Amino acid sequence: MRIAVGLLLLLVAALFQVTLMMRINLLQGSADLVLLVLVAWMLRPGTRPTWIWGLPAGLMIGYASALPDYIPLIGYLAAAGICQILHTRIWQVPLLTMVSATLLGTIAVHLTTMVYLWLSAQPIDPVEILNLITIPSMLLNLILVLPINALIGEVNKFLSPELDPA
Amino acid sequence: MRRPLGENPYQLVVLVLLASGLLLLALGGYLSPLLNTVLRPVQGVQTWLYDRFQAVQDFLNAPADIARLRQENADLQAENASLQTEIISLRQQVSEIELLSALLDFARARPENAYQAAEVIGRDPSPFLHYVMINVGSDAGIRRGMPVVGQEGLVGRVAQVTANAARVELITDPASQVSVRLQPSNVDGVLVGSITGDLSIALIPQDAALGAGDLVFTSGIGGLYPGNILIGQVSSVRQEAQALFQTASVQPVVDYTRLEIVLVITNFQPVDLTPLLSPEEQELQ
Numbered sequence: 001m002r003i004a005v006g007l008l009l010l011l012v013a014a015l016f017q018v019t020l021m022m023r024i025n026l027l028q029g030s031a032d033l034v035l036l037v038l039v040a041w042m043l044r045p046g047t048r049p050t051w052i053w054g055l056p057a058g059l060m061i062g063y064a065s066a067l068p069d070y071i072p073l074i075g076y077l078a079a080a081g082i083c084q085i086l087h088t089r090i091w092q093v094p095l096l097t098m099v100s101a102t103l104l105g106t107i108a109v110h111l112t113t114m115v116y117l118w119l120s121a122q123p124i125d126p127v128e129i130l131n132l133i134t135i136p137s138m139l140l141n142l143i144l145v146l147p148i149n150a151l152i153g154e155v156n157k158f159l160s161p162e163l164d165p166a
Numbered sequence: 167m168r169r170p171l172g173e174n175p176y177q178l179v180v181l182v183l184l185a186s187g188l189l190l191l192a193l194g195g196y197l198s199p200l201l202n203t204v205l206r207p208v209q210g211v212q213t214w215l216y217d218r219f220q221a222v223q224d225f226l227n228a229p230a231d232i233a234r235l236r237q238e239n240a241d242l243q244a245e246n247a248s249l250q251t252e253i254i255s256l257r258q259q260v261s262e263i264e265l266l267s268a269l270l271d272f273a274r275a276r277p278e279n280a281y282q283a284a285e286v287i288g289r290d291p292s293p294f295l296h297y298v299m300i301n302v303g304s305d306a307g308i309r310r311g312m313p314v315v316g317q318e319g320l321v322g323r324v325a326q327v328t329a330n331a332a333r334v335e336l337i338t339d340p341a342s343q344v345s346v347r348l349q350p351s352n353v354d355g356v357l358v359g360s361i362t363g364d365l366s367i368a369l370i371p372q373d374a375a376l377g378a379g380d381l382v383f384t385s386g387i388g389g390l391y392p393g394n395i396l397i398g399q400v401s402s403v404r405q406e407a408q409a410l411f412q413t414a415s416v417q418p419v420v421d422y423t424r425l426e427i428v429l430v431i432t433n434f435q436p437v438d439l440t441p442l443l444s445p446e447e448q449e450l451q
Binding site: 019022029032065072129 | 360
């Protein structure tokens with residue numbers, strides 16, 4: 001049940017990402033709703049925080065993106081892995097874990113794409129990318145961390161009230 | 167015993183004269199100050215009585231009125247909401263009609279091309295790429311490589327097709343390259359996109375005379391796009407003494423962040439140059 005709900009949440013996030021979120025830009029950056037839902041869902045009590053959650057997220061974005069499928073897959077697996085590691089290290093402070101995982105996850109996804117673009121001989125300027133895409137994207141993600149966390153918390157509370165009393 | 171009033175002829179004459187006198191005085195306006203003085207307190211009392219009566223009547227009828235007013239208010243609010251929705255819907259329709267009308271003008275200006283209108287239904291989820299998804303695919307005759315235009319000018323070309331949807335690579339994408347010609351300088355160059363979405367023209371010969379304000383059109387060279395489709399205007403030119411070529415920045419005419427409806431040119435067959443390329447170049451392709 002939890003797996004099905006998790007997959008459904010990621011699917012809805014991917015749809016919103018493609019149709020809505022890419023229209024809301026800060027400079028050239030945009031919020032990564034799939035990453036936010038992935039991190040928020042992985043860190044809820046009752047969900048096993050395993051890097052495997054990166055697999056459906058990466059496949060969905062890989063399907064929707066013009067990037068080769070394996071690039072988002074690697075990026076989101078890395079983000080889920082980071083989330084798993086952080087969860088074991090700073091599990092006492094879920095919000096801090098979520099913020100850290102979101103920031104590091106954004107960097108992981110962007111870094112993977114940058115490496116791919118660099119390997120495919122496309123002109124990239126790392127400083128420009130950092131200033132115009134990565135930092136604005138991180139800022140937008142940080143703005144959305146709390147609402148997404150609250151939303152996922154409500155879903156989790158609906159699923160297992162005994163696990164998520166907050 | 168007194169005789170009744172009127173039976174005495176003198177009394178009657180006096181009364182008639184008195185009445186006539188009063189009437190004449192009244193008609194002449196001489197009695198107005200007197201009448202005002204007498205009637206003002208009476209009018210005040212009358213007004214006071216009427217107001218109190220009205221207040222009592224309002225108080226007695228109030229519950230029925232409030233219920234009726236509430237009902238009317240609710241009805242009006244519902245009607246207002248319905249009209250607001252209709253206004254929004256009509257405004258959207260007007261906007262769509264204007265857009266379609268502009269697209270139709272564009273299509274009429276180029277009757278040699280066949281067009282398929284398509285709605286933009288999504289964007290690439292990666293901020294590094296500039297692709298949009300459209301709601302027509304191979305079922306509507308869309309094929310890979312077909313050019314896509316908007317009401318103002320060139321948008322991109324179809325990069326990937328499924329049965330009911332297609333992915334369009336915008337000319338702002340970093341992997342996009344378009345052969346262009348500048349007017350009026352009649353200089354050729356290659357328009358390239360970038361990760362940030364900025365457009366620039368590379369490979370412009372050093373001796374070419376061009377300047378800000380030159381219009382940028384597709385040249386048709388390379389066979390990927392038809393010729394003479396407007397792309398934008400040169401905003402600045404960068405010329406370095408040691409460089410082999412000049413470069414120019416381009417301000418596009420199409421707002422790629424607000425694409426809603428586009429036209430796919432369905433009768434244009436892009437030329438496949440792959441067999442002419444070396445294996446290394448084919449790998450890069």
